[in-house]
Amino acid sequence: MSSSDIERPTVRFVHTISKSAGNYPSNSPVKFRGDSGLQDGNSTGTHDLVGGFYDSGNNIKFSFPTAYTHQKYTDIGELDHVKDIIKWDSDYLLKLFVPPNATFAAPILYSQASIHNYCTFVGSANNDSENPNDINCCGRPEDMTYQRPASTCDITASDLAGEIVAALSAASLVFKDDQAYSKDLVDAAEKLFELATNVDSTKQGTYTMVDACGGEARNFCNSSGYLDELIWGGTWLFFATGNTSYLEDATKRYDDAEKDKIPFDEGIFYWNNKFIANSVLLTRLQFFHDVGYPYEDALLSSSNLTDSVMCSYLSDQNFDKTHGGLILLKPDYDTPLHDYLDLLRRSGGMCSNDGFSVRLLTSFSMSQVNYILGDNPMKMSYMVGFGDHFPTQVHLRSSSIPWDNQHYSCAQGDRWLNSVDPNPNVLLGAMVTGPDQNDSFIDQRDKPQFTEPTISSNAGLVAALIALHDPPSISYDSNGFSFGIDQLGIFENIRIPTAP
Known part of the structure; x- marks a missing residue:
């Protein structure tokens, strides 16, 4: 079957909306959800932790996310x-994130357990079989009546x-x-980064x-590590x-982070490994907004690693594939990298003993x-x-x-878990x-494997579909290149003179 045989789906985010926690939006296209988790944070006193997303099939809110956007x-x-x-x-x-204030002398991070890992989590994941919790109770989020403790961390996470x-x-x-x-978001990010990076390095660690x-x-x-997340941030x-001080901090940590990589995570972007994502971001910076000295070494290493990763996806030496052709990485999918070659007007690149091209990468994706x-x-x-099957x-x-205005207990939820009927x-x-x-x-249903x-894997699929979408409103230049990605918008706040 060729790519033209499959009608690619219109990208909708119903799945993500269906995992929303808190006061459910009235205009949501998902009609089998309602308000849930409205007491989240009560276990911490009076701090409001209502909102966010539940991850996977359970009702835990894991806090390790990232955000992306695309003009497509x-x-x-x-x-x-x-x-x-x-x-x-x-x-x-x-x-x-609660910075030091009149109530809290030290900064606090509230976490949940999930996709991209924040320091604490809302909900219980213990194996207590006697008391209902977010793992052993197969109830809807709207029916939760058990305690949902919120974990807390200090700034050493x-x-x-x-x-x-x-x-x-x-x-x-x-x-x-x-x-x-936007300023509120940046102010919070700067304050948190300042606190996190000023901690004694011997006390820095993982959550x-x-x-x-x-x-x-x-x-x-x-x-398994924290250097890649500090570079990411x-x-x-x-x-x-x-502010170049943040770039300086990121590039200074790059070599140590590269040495700190876990071998089986090599070339894989998922919630526990941001190193390849850092390399792609820094590579984009190198090609489109070269900031020069003293960042060249880290940017060159990033570019080389990005080329190496593209080679690894095409080679049969780095990752196994199923007989049907699915590459076996991790549970999370990586974003196709051929977009970057299009933007760089590069036809391809070289591996140690072979080459790769935009056409090969597009075909693989x-x-x-x-x-x-x-x-x-x-x-x-x-x-x-999507499709017939x-x-x-x-x-x-x-x-x-079922969404039928009935309250279902944990035991009643088990009945639906073990049912052989299709999901209602x-x-x-x-x-x-x-x-x-x-x-x-x-x-x-009882075989979650x-x-x-999950939110993280679906985010990867959406990114892949968007990357492979050719926007009709984007014109091609005289050389036939389609600029479906906003080439320079990500650099709007950078004021360093671009190298010739």
Whole structure:
């Protein structure tokens, strides 16, 4: 099946909206959700932790997110929609950081357990079988009556701090037209980054190192390091402010972060590894807004690593593939990199013993998306609602329990979990975990290793679909290049003279 045989879906964010916590938006297209988690934060006293998103199939709110935007969203009429989703989370992130004030002498980070890991989490993930919690109770978020403790961390949770800084900074660029809100995001990010980077280096660490901070999250998304998150936060903060001290901090940490990488994470961008994402960001900076001395070494290393990663996706030596052609990385998908070659007007690059081209990268990216949408041995679309054959027993509480104005207890929720009937609520647009390494898939609600959707993996799929979308309103230049990505907008706040 060729790429032209598959009608690519219109990108909608119903899946993400269906995971919203707090006061549910009245204009949401998802009608099987309502207000939930309105008492979140009560266990901490009076701090408001209402909002955010539940991750995966449970009701825990994990706090390790990032934000992205793309002008191609405009061409499919989704720009305002995706901005609403980003703001829902950025509003929540602003609540998670409490700087020193009259009430709190030391800064506090509130965390949840999840996708991209913040320092603490709202909800319980313990294995207590006697008392209901977010793992053992298979109830809808709207029916939660059990205690939802909020974990707290101090400023030594460097990975969590860096991730929040990055998310707030990136969001500030998304909302640059709302100057007051954008300033609030930047101010919070700068304050948090200052506190996190001024901590004695011997005390910096990961949020899962401290039981009170990330102990319960440890079994779900254990963080192995923090340098990549500090670089991630510093780089995005540089883009948001143009302040070169943040770029200096990021590039100074680059070598140490490269040495700190875990071998099995090499070349993979997911919640525990931002190193390749840092390299792509810094590579873009090098090519489009060369800042010169003293950042050249880190930028050159970034560029070389980005080329190496593109080679690794095309080679059979670095990553295994299923017989059907799905690359086996991590549970999270990476964003296609061919967009950058288009923008750089590069036809390709060289690997150690071979080369790569825009055409090869585009073909590879398309093959992965086509596999997800049905071009696979199971002939199964792993996006719910797309095609004629897709998962019907998605592992998600709000999707698998009827929306019928009835309150369901944990025991009643178990009945729906173990039912063999299709979900009563179709989670339109959600990508499930997908097949195993043999291309096999089991559509059963009680097998989350196949049927569970996550925010992080779905974000990767949306990014891939957007990257592969050719916006009709974007004209081609005289050389035939399509500038579907905003080439320079990310650098608007940088005032360093561009090198000739």
